[in-house]
Amino acid sequence: MDVLHNLALGFAVALTWQNLMFCAIGCTVGTLVGLLPGLGPLATISILLPLTYSIPTGGALIMLAGIYYGAQYGDSVSAITMKIPHASSIVACIDGYQMTLKGKTGLALFTAGVSSFIGGTVAIVVLSFLAPVLGEVALLFGPADYCALMLVGFVCVSFVTTGSLLNGMAMCLIGVLLGQIGTDVNSGMQRFTMNLSFLSDGVGLVSIALGCFGIAEITKNLDNRDERTPFNGKIKLIPTWAEFKRIIPSALRGSVIGSFLGILPGGGPVIAQFAAYAVDKKVSKYKHEIGSGAIEGVAGQAAADEAAARTSFIPLMSIGIPENAVMALMMAAFIIKGIQPGPNMIAGHPDLFWGLVASMWVGNCFLLILNVPLVRYWLSVFKIPYSVLFPSILFFCCIGTYSVNNSLDDIFITAVFGFIGYMFVRLDLDAAPLMLGFILGPMLEENFRRALLLSRGNFTSFITRPISGTLLGFIGIFIVWQVAAFFVQARKTTAQHQQPA
Amino acid sequence: MNDRNLVRGLFLLAISLAFGLTSLRYPIGQFSRAGPGLFPLLVSSLLFLIGLITVARSRFVERVHLDFKMKNIALILASLCGFALISEHLNMIVGIVFMVFCASFAGTSSYSVMRNLKISAGLIAVALAFQKLLGFNLPLY
Numbered sequence: 001m002d003v004l005h006n007l008a009l010g011f012a013v014a015l016t017w018q019n020l021m022f023c024a025i026g027c028t029v030g031t032l033v034g035l036l037p038g039l040g041p042l043a044t045i046s047i048l049l050p051l052t053y054s055i056p057t058g059g060a061l062i063m064l065a066g067i068y069y070g071a072q073y074g075d076s077v078s079a080i081t082m083k084i085p086h087a088s089s090i091v092a093c094i095d096g097y098q099m100t101l102k103g104k105t106g107l108a109l110f111t112a113g114v115s116s117f118i119g120g121t122v123a124i125v126v127l128s129f130l131a132p133v134l135g136e137v138a139l140l141f142g143p144a145d146y147c148a149l150m151l152v153g154f155v156c157v158s159f160v161t162t163g164s165l166l167n168g169m170a171m172c173l174i175g176v177l178l179g180q181i182g183t184d185v186n187s188g189m190q191r192f193t194m195n196l197s198f199l200s201d202g203v204g205l206v207s208i209a210l211g212c213f214g215i216a217e218i219t220k221n222l223d224n225r226d227e228r229t230p231f232n233g234k235i236k237l238i239p240t241w242a243e244f245k246r247i248i249p250s251a252l253r254g255s256v257i258g259s260f261l262g263i264l265p266g267g268g269p270v271i272a273q274f275a276a277y278a279v280d281k282k283v284s285k286y287k288h289e290i291g292s293g294a295i296e297g298v299a300g301q302a303a304a305d306e307a308a309a310r311t312s313f314i315p316l317m318s319i320g321i322p323e324n325a326v327m328a329l330m331m332a333a334f335i336i337k338g339i340q341p342g343p344n345m346i347a348g349h350p351d352l353f354w355g356l357v358a359s360m361w362v363g364n365c366f367l368l369i370l371n372v373p374l375v376r377y378w379l380s381v382f383k384i385p386y387s388v389l390f391p392s393i394l395f396f397c398c399i400g401t402y403s404v405n406n407s408l409d410d411i412f413i414t415a416v417f418g419f420i421g422y423m424f425v426r427l428d429l430d431a432a433p434l435m436l437g438f439i440l441g442p443m444l445e446e447n448f449r450r451a452l453l454l455s456r457g458n459f460t461s462f463i464t465r466p467i468s469g470t471l472l473g474f475i476g477i478f479i480v481w482q483v484a485a486f487f488v489q490a491r492k493t494t495a496q497h498q499q500p501a
Numbered sequence: 502m503n504d505r506n507l508v509r510g511l512f513l514l515a516i517s518l519a520f521g522l523t524s525l526r527y528p529i530g531q532f533s534r535a536g537p538g539l540f541p542l543l544v545s546s547l548l549f550l551i552g553l554i555t556v557a558r559s560r561f562v563e564r565v566h567l568d569f570k571m572k573n574i575a576l577i578l579a580s581l582c583g584f585a586l587i588s589e590h591l592n593m594i595v596g597i598v599f600m601v602f603c604a605s606f607a608g609t610s611s612y613s614v615m616r617n618l619k620i621s622a623g624l625i626a627v628a629l630a631f632q633k634l635l636g637f638n639l640p641l642y
Contacts, residue, residue, distance in 0.1 A: 177545060191541065392624060415582055
């Protein structure tokens with residue numbers, strides 16, 4: 001009953017006119033920017049972050065969440081209609097685009113919209129029951145456990161987002177090192193500032209995010225300017241009852257899978273989509289059609305995507321550790337608004353927490369009501385030529401960076417990170433783990449130093465504590481598995497090379 | 502040298518050395534009382550190790566051509582820096598116009614002054630709206 005009472009409080013907060021408006025604006029703007037080629041949720045949130053500065057805290061968080069799932073939805077629209085996958089909706093390309101080729105764009109978009117709604121609803125139920133419970137568990141965590149948990153996050157994110165543990169870990173570590181720039185909180189010493197006064201507060205998060213995701217993405221798109229056939233066909237949105245019936249089971253399966261995978265460290269939308277798609281391919285009644293434009297191929301993954309996007313808030317809000325790069329950015333946004341996510345957030349700011357949870361559901365309704373009928377207008381975004389679009393994106397990047405501190409120096413930092421981000425792109429290094437490393441870096445150092453202080457410099461405390469010992473054990477097993485897999489693969493390739501000779 | 506895997510390893514080594522060698526200049530302290538240099542030193546050592554593995558690995562996997570085009574990134578960065586410099590010394594409206602004109606060299610083969618003027622006008626209108634309606638502190642004029 002407690003949960004119901006809390007949810008009622010949440011809806012009371014979320015349903016005020018002001019917050020409804022922020023939620024609607026967030027969803028709409030997020031969808032619009034998320035549709036633009038090359039801008040996934042990470043870039044969208046970092047570009048739009050400054051919009052929330054002048055808004056009261058509760059409204060700002062609601063708007064940010066709206067931007068996030070709006071961007072997520074916009075992404076899937078561009079994947080279905082144009083086969084432009086961003087990081088977050090790779091799976092939607094497969095069956096969604098096949099449906100577009102068959103002339104069933106409207107059905108695919110409707111399916112995605114309804115399934116997202118179902119996924120989101122299931123996830124919110126999970127969120128409102130699980131987050132407070134997990135918050136109590138979090139109080140058992142000591143500094144060593146936090147360190148181990150963050151390392152698990154690094155390993156999982158590295159592996160999931162880049163597919164290569166080595167590259168991903170490298171990016172996490174670079175992120176941690178970038179997070180060291182600035183004043184050391186323990187000794188007050190300036191580190192890595194090169195005697196530049198504007199670096200003594202550290203590098204701005206928005207500068208890095210916009211450099212690595214905004215500027216680098218624009219340049220990459222300019223480099224390989226491929227011809228896109230703009231979508232301009234007619235869409236029939238409302239499905240027949242028989243089609244509608246096919247959406248439900250698949251969406252429910254996807255919701256459960258997504259809700260679960262969203263909670264795990266390193267989890268989140270991408271891995272949930274793949275898992276839901278794979279499950280549908282195994283158990284669905286129409287499994288033979290999946291891959292060639294089946295409703296189930298869109299419904300399951302869309303539901304999982306949305307569910308995981310919601311439940312990935314759970315570790316952030318209950319333990320205070322973001323589990324993927326987007327959540328790390330959300331955490332930074334929370335901190336900018338003066339809210340420290342963690343076990344105390346639910347108790348200390350129940351109105352904010354439950355308001356946010358309720359607003360997620362309201363946002364879901366907005367996405368369904370606004371976007372399904374309006375989708376044909378959204379798609380006109382694609383008719384804007386890139387030569388008009390990219391100076392505008394560049395402009396928004398500049399304004400975004402500048403308005404954090406009203407400082408033009410930050411634009412130079414963004415330019416530097418734009419170049420570094422471009423290097424990353426060309427070297428095939430994914431910048432998403434870098435963001436996670438950058439945001440968790442200072443926290444990792446703080447807990448690492450505290451853990452060693454408590455154990456008087458003894459490293460065994462990391463292994464003897466049950467929580468951190470278990471987590472580190474997982475990492476060890478994972479690394480051994482990766483190394484073994486590499487050698488097996490290498491042996492296979494050499495064997496193949498030798499055979500023809 | 503034109504191997505993406507090798508260059509990636511060297512790039513990681515360079516970053517780890519840059520941070521690692523600098524952190525040696527700060528007090529390291531002991532494990533029980535860590536100084537400001539200890540943690541960055543540990544992290545950059547780990548990164549150095551990953552860099553070494555990447556370099557070593559590049560000898561065993563197939564070479565991948567490194568594709569690096571200077572022109573577009575240079576134009577984009579120039580337009581960003583120009584925007585910041587002009588906004589600082591003159592005003593932001595001129596900065597926006599410069600940015601649009603400079604950046605669109607990277608865009609298309611068909612360079613159109615008229616189109617650039619239209620984009621600039623649109624963006625200036627957006628900037629004015631930000632300043633007047635959302636209360637952004639932009640040095641527009």
